[in-house]
Amino acid sequence: MTVNKHDKRDIALDRTEELKQRIESYLEAAKSIPTGFKMEEEYQARKKELLQFFGATEENWQDWHWQMRNRISDVGMLRKLWSLTEEEAEQIESVSEKFRWAVSPYYLSLMEPGNPGCPVRMQGIPSIRELQDNWGKLDPMAEEYTSPAPRITRRYADRLIINVTNQCAMFCRHCQRRRSIGEVDKPAPVEEIKAAIDYIRQNPEVRDVLITGGDPLTLSDEWLDWILSELDKIEHVEIKRIGSRTPVTMPQRITPELCAMLESHHPLYLNTHFNHPREVTQEALRATRMLAKAGISLGNQAVLLKGINNDPHVMKKLNHELLKIHVRPYYIFHAKPVKGTTHFVTTVQEGLEIMENLRGYTSGLAIPWYIINAPGGAGKTPLLPQYLLTMGKDYVMIRTWEGKVFRCANGNI
The missing domain is CATH 3.20.20.70 (Aldolase class I)
Incomplete structure (x- = not known):
C-alpha cells in the first residue's frame, strides 16, 4: 500500500504527540527538583554568612588551602553556624566518636541547615543511623x-x-x-x-x-x-x-x-x-x-x-x-x-x-x-533491564524502551 506525503506527515505528528506524553511526567517533576544553578541565590546568601563567621574574604573562599583549614568537623562549631536541637547535636556527637566527619565551608553552604532530609546535608553531616547498622562490613570489597x-x-x-x-x-x-x-x-x-x-x-x-x-x-x-x-x-x-x-x-x-x-x-x-x-x-x-x-x-x-x-x-x-x-x-x-x-x-x-x-x-x-x-x-x-527476550538460530525477540516486542533477524539470513 502506498502512503502519500500528507499521510506520512500525519503519522509523524501523531508519533510526536505520543512521545510528548511519555516525557510529561519528567518535565513536571523537574520543575520542583532543586539544582545548584536554581539555588545560586541561596548559596550566595549562605556563603556570605560563612564568610562573616570566619572573618574571611572572597579571596580566602577561593583558596582551597583556606577551605581545607576551615573544614567544619565538630558539633560545637556546627552549632555556632546552625540552630541544632539538643537531640541532633547529641546524635552527631555520638556518631563522631566512632566515625570521623568533616565538611568544607563550600559544601556546607550548599546544605539547607533546617532540613535533615536535604540531599546534600545527608551526604556530609553524621546521622544516628550510622550507629544502627547491624549488617555492614568494614571492607566489603576485600x-x-x-x-x-x-x-x-x-x-x-x-x-x-x-x-x-x-x-x-x-x-x-x-x-x-x-x-x-x-x-x-x-x-x-x-x-x-x-x-x-x-x-x-x-x-x-x-x-x-x-x-x-x-x-x-x-x-x-x-x-x-x-x-x-x-x-x-x-x-x-x-x-x-x-x-x-x-x-x-x-x-x-x-x-x-x-x-x-x-x-x-x-x-x-x-x-x-x-x-x-x-x-x-x-x-x-x-x-x-x-x-x-x-x-x-x-x-x-x-x-x-x-x-x-x-x-x-x-x-x-x-x-x-x-x-x-x-x-x-x-x-x-x-x-x-x-x-x-x-x-x-x-x-x-x-x-x-x-x-x-x-x-x-x-x-x-x-x-x-x-x-x-x-x-x-x-x-x-x-x-540492565531485560531487552533481549529470546534468541533462536536465525532470530532474536527484543523489547524496546516502550515495551514493544519485535522479532529481528539474527545474522544475514
Whole structure:
C-alpha cells in the first residue's frame, strides 16, 4: 500500500504527540527538583554568612588551602553556624566518636541547615543511623586481600589503583573507605608510593592506572606532578586516571596552576562524584570548564543512595545537569554495604527502574552504566533491564524502551 506525503506527515505528528506524553511526567517533576544553578541565590546568601563567621574574604573562599583549614568537623562549631536541637547535636556527637566527619565551608553552604532530609546535608553531616547498622562490613570489597604491593589495589588484569592519601575535602557519609580515614589526614609515605610505582613498572600488562584515595587532589600540585611524571616514564602505562570529588565538595581546588600541570600528563582522565543536581553549581562549572579546557576528559561515578537520588526523575535531572558542565555520566554504583552506611542502600529493582526511565527517554550521553560490585572484590558487574527476550538460530525477540516486542533477524539470513 502506498502512503502519500500528507499521510506520512500525519503519522509523524501523531508519533510526536505520543512521545510528548511519555516525557510529561519528567518535565513536571523537574520543575520542583532543586539544582545548584536554581539555588545560586541561596548559596550566595549562605556563603556570605560563612564568610562573616570566619572573618574571611572572597579571596580566602577561593583558596582551597583556606577551605581545607576551615573544614567544619565538630558539633560545637556546627552549632555556632546552625540552630541544632539538643537531640541532633547529641546524635552527631555520638556518631563522631566512632566515625570521623568533616565538611568544607563550600559544601556546607550548599546544605539547607533546617532540613535533615536535604540531599546534600545527608551526604556530609553524621546521622544516628550510622550507629544502627547491624549488617555492614568494614571492607566489603576485600581490598586488603587484593593488594599485592603497598598502596595498590588490583582486581583486573590490565589496570589497578594507587591509593595515595586518606585526606578528603569532605568525608562522605556513604564512603566505601571510611575504615581508612583515621583520626588525622595522612598522605601515603613516599617510600610506599615508590614501591607501588615499582610494582607497576615490573608488571607490563598494567596499561591503566587510577590514582585515588581519599582524594588525590588534596595533595600539592608538586607531589601529584611527581607521581604522574613517574607513571609517564613507564612505557606500558597507556593512560592515567584520577578519582576526585573536589569538583563537587571543594571546586576551589581546581586552579589554573593545577590544570596547567595536569595538561602536561596526557592522556589523563578524571572521574568525579556528583550525586544530586543541587551539587551542580556555578562554582562546579568553573572548575569543570577549566579541566575541560586543559583537555581532561571528565566522567561521573554517582552512587545510588536512598533518600538522595533513588528516584528516576532526580537521576535523570542530575545527568542532564552534568552534561551542561562537561561531565559525562559514567557509572551509577549500587551502594556497597559498608559498616555505618547501609541506611543508604537501595534495592536493585530501584536501580533497574532508573535505567528503564533513562534508556529511550533521554540521549545516550546521559545514560551511565548501572554497576554492582560483586562481593569480596570480584569486580564490577553491569546490570540492565531485560531487552533481549529470546534468541533462536536465525532470530532474536527484543523489547524496546516502550515495551514493544519485535522479532529481528539474527545474522544475514
